[in-house]
Amino acid sequence: MSTPTxxxxxxxxxxxxxxxxTVAPPVVLAPMAGITNAPFRTLCREFSGGKGLFVxxxxxxxxxxxxxxxTMQLIHFDATETPRSIQLYGVDPVxxxxxxxxxxxxxxxxxxxxxxxxxxxxxxxxxxGSALPYKxxxxxxxxxxxxxxxxxxxxxxxxxxxxxDDHLTYLDAGRIAVEEGVTAIxxxxxxxxxxxxxxxxxxxxxxxxENVPEIPVLGNGDIWSAEDALRMVRETGCDGVxxxxxxxxxxxxxxxxxxxxxxxxxAYVRPTLREVADVMVRHAALLGEWIGDEARGVIDFRxxxxxxxxxxxxxxxxxxxxxxxxxxxxxxxxxDELDLDQPWPxxxxxxxxRTSGNNRVVLPDGWLKDPYDCAGVGEDAELDTSGG
Numbered sequence: 550m551s552t553p554t555x556x557x558x559x560x561x562x563x564x565x566x567x568x569x570x571t572v573a574p575p576v577v578l579a580p581m582a583g584i585t586n587a588p589f590r591t592l593c594r595e596f597s598g599g600k601g602l603f604v605x606x607x608x609x610x611x612x613x614x615x616x617x618x619x620t621m622q623l624i625h626f627d628a629t630e631t632p633r634s635i636q637l638y639g640v641d642p643v644x645x646x647x648x649x650x651x652x653x654x655x656x657x658x659x660x661x662x663x664x665x666x667x668x669x670x671x672x673x674x675x676x677x678g679s680a681l682p683y684k685x686x687x688x689x690x691x692x693x694x695x696x697x698x699x700x701x702x703x704x705x706x707x708x709x710x711x712x713x714d715d716h717l718t719y720l721d722a723g724r725i726a727v728e729e730g731v732t733a734i735x736x737x738x739x740x741x742x743x744x745x746x747x748x749x750x751x752x753x754x755x756x757x758x759e760n761v762p763e764i765p766v767l768g769n770g771d772i773w774s775a776e777d778a779l780r781m782v783r784e785t786g787c788d789g790v791x792x793x794x795x796x797x798x799x800x801x802x803x804x805x806x807x808x809x810x811x812x813x814x815x816a817y818v819r820p821t822l823r824e825v826a827d828v829m830v831r832h833a834a835l836l837g838e839w840i841g842d843e844a845r846g847v848i849d850f851r852x853x854x855x856x857x858x859x860x861x862x863x864x865x866x867x868x869x870x871x872x873x874x875x876x877x878x879x880x881x882x883x884x885d886e887l888d889l890d891q892p893w894p895x896x897x898x899x900x901x902x903r904t905s906g907n908n909r910v911v912l913p914d915g916w917l918k919d920p921y922d923c924a925g926v927g928e929d930a931e932l933d934t935s936g937g
Contacts, residue, residue: 562574562575562782562788562789562810563575563788565577565602565733565765565767565788565789566732566765567602567632567660567703567705567732567733567765568660568701568702568703568732569701569703570602570632570659570660570703572601572602572789573600574600574601574789574806574807574810574811575765575767575788575789575790575810576597576600576601576602576778576789576790576792576803576806576807576810577601577602577603577604577735577767577789577790577791577792578590578593578601578602578603578604578791578792578793578796578803579604579707579769579791579792579793580604580605580606580607580636580662580664580707581606581793581794582606582607583606583852584606584797585603585604585605585606586605586606586623586836586839587625587626587627587630587835587839588832588835588836588838588839589800589832590603590605590627590630591627591629591630591835592800592828592831592832592835593796593800593803594629594630594803595800596800596801596802596803596804596818597803597804597806597807598804598807599629600803600807601803601806601807602632602634602660603630603634604634604635604636604662605623605624605626605634605635605636605658606623606636607636607637607638607664607667608620608623608624608635608636608637608638608648609637609638609639610637610638610639610641610644610645610647610648611639611641611644611648613637613648613651613652614644614647614648614651624657624658625839626658631659632658632659632660633657633658633659633660634658634659634660634661634662635652635657635658635660635661635662636661636662636663636664636707637649637661637662637663637664637695638663638664638667638672638677638678639663639677639691640675640676640677640681640687640691641691642687642690642691642693642694643694645663645691645694645695645698646694646695646697646698647698649661649694649695649698649699649702649704650698650699652699652702653698653699653700653701653702658702659702660702660703660704660705661695661699661702661703661704661705662704662705662706662707662735663691663692663695663704663705663706663707664678664706664707665678665679665681665682665688665706665707665708665709665722666678666679666707666708666709666735666737667679668709668739668741668743668744668745668910670909670911673741673910673911673912674911674912674913675913676912676913676916678741679708679709679711679712679740679741680712680741680910680912680913680916682708682711682718682719682721682722683711683712683716683718683916683917683920684916684920684921684922684923685718685721685722685725685920685921686921686922686923687923688722688725689725689728689729690923692704692706692725692726692729692730692731693729696729696730696731703732703733704730704731704732705731705732705733705734705735706722706726706731706734706735707734707735707736707737707769707791708722708734708735708736708737709736709737709739709740709741710736710737710738710739710740710750710753711740711741712740712741712742712910712912712917713740713741713742713910714740714742716917717740718920719736719753719757720756720757720760722734723736723757723760723761723766724760724761726761726764727761727763727764731764732764732765733764733765733766733767733788734757734761734764734765734766734767735766735767735768735769735791736753736754736757736766736767736768736769737749737769737770737791738750738751738752738753738754738768738769738770738771739770741910742908742909742910743908744903744908745794745902745903748771749769749770749771750770751768751770751771751781751784751785752785754766754768754770754781754785754787755784755785755786755787758785758786758787758788759786765788765789766787766788767787767788767789767790767791768781768782768785768787768789768790768791769790769791769792769793771900772790772791772792772795773795773898773899773900773901774795774802774805774898775802775805775806775808775809775817776809777795778790778792778806778809778810779809779810790806792806793902794900794901794902794903795901797853797856797901797902798853798855798856798857798858798859798901799856799857799901800828800832801818801820801828804816804817804818805817805818819892819893820893821889821890821891821892821893822861822887822888822889822890822891823889823890825857825858825861826881826884826885826887826889828857829850829853829854829857829880829884830877830880830881830884832850832853833846833847833850833877833880834846834877836849836850837877843876843877844875844876847874847875847876847877847879847880848875850880851872851873851874854868854871854872855868855872856901856902858871859894859897859901860893860894860895860896860897861887861891861894861897862888862891863887867883867886867887870883871883871884
């Protein structure tokens with residue numbers, strides 16, 4: 550891929566230490582349901598040269614403990630992945646503890662991340678995800694069980710600012726994390742109510758860093774380019790970055806991030822459409838190999854088509870055609886009909902993925918009455934399938 554000169558960074562960051570694992574540069578792939586499976590992590594890791602930390606999709610603790618077939622596939626790691634990183638979602642301390650001990654005893658991963666940041670209604674309506682830190686005692690109990698059950702495995706956590714601007718939780722949650730032995734903490738600078746809309750509050754990341762100087766703080770939110778990552782570190786003092794939507798249809802963003810943090814000015818990736826098309830076919834092929842069925846792999850890939858083609862001159866009919874393909878041959882044939890010599894489009898490095906806000910936060914009845922009372926969190930809060 551072509552590599553035009555990029556501006557020299559004015560920020561450097563120390564390597565991130567996650568237990569025994571050194572992450573250099575301090576760049577982390579955010580868990581994204583239906584996205585950060587083994588094939589996508591493979592692509593991101595290849596572009597990064599194996600540098601960084603690449604986290605699995607969110608795994609539900611109950612489904613893991615019950616050895617749900619789909620969940621057991623989701624925790625599959627390629628032989629070259631190291632460290633192996635799993636993100637867990639759970640609301641019951643006992644179940645979380647069982648899941649963590651299972652991971653540790655069966656050597657299923659090298660690092661465990663706890664999800665307290667998911668804003669989707671099917672999770673928050675049960676008191677999970679970004680709703681959970683409001684219940685301080687429940688949060689502490691879950692984190693304590695996880696850290697205890699993990700043994701030598703490092704435990705980190707990812708969260709949001711709070712439920713809304715009137716119910717911020719991130720500073721209290723940060724102190725709980727420190728007190729219970731969490732290795733590092735990541736903050737998405739939005740509330741649950743913001744969902745993915747508006748602008749991420751990087752000032753909150755800076756405040757969290759000041760509040761928990763004992764452990765590394767990672768910033769998340771609105772990192773669309775390598776320059777954004779450097780600016781976040783410079784402006785907030787955070788110890789590293791977590792990148793989610795910015796890499797959708799653009800796994801080579803991790804090559805840019807590595808180059809930026811290493812101070813190289815000649816390694817930013819600006820692929821032609823031909824090079825993008827090659828990555829698309831490889832992505833679809835990897836999905837087919839992972840699932841064990843080419844057609845299902847290509848069908849799963851469909852969601853990525855618009856992200857990969859963002860900004861390129863591709864007609865609406867062809868976009869629709871590519872979004873309904875069900876074989877590698879059809880995908881390749883459709884792409885070959887395009888003007889593959891098109892250069893990387895101006896402005897294609899900007900926002901992608903979900904950007905609209907969702908101001909209605911769905912919570913269990915009476916959830917906000919008492920930030921310490923854990924009543925109302927029942928067994929049904931543990932979803933029986935992974936994702937979110």
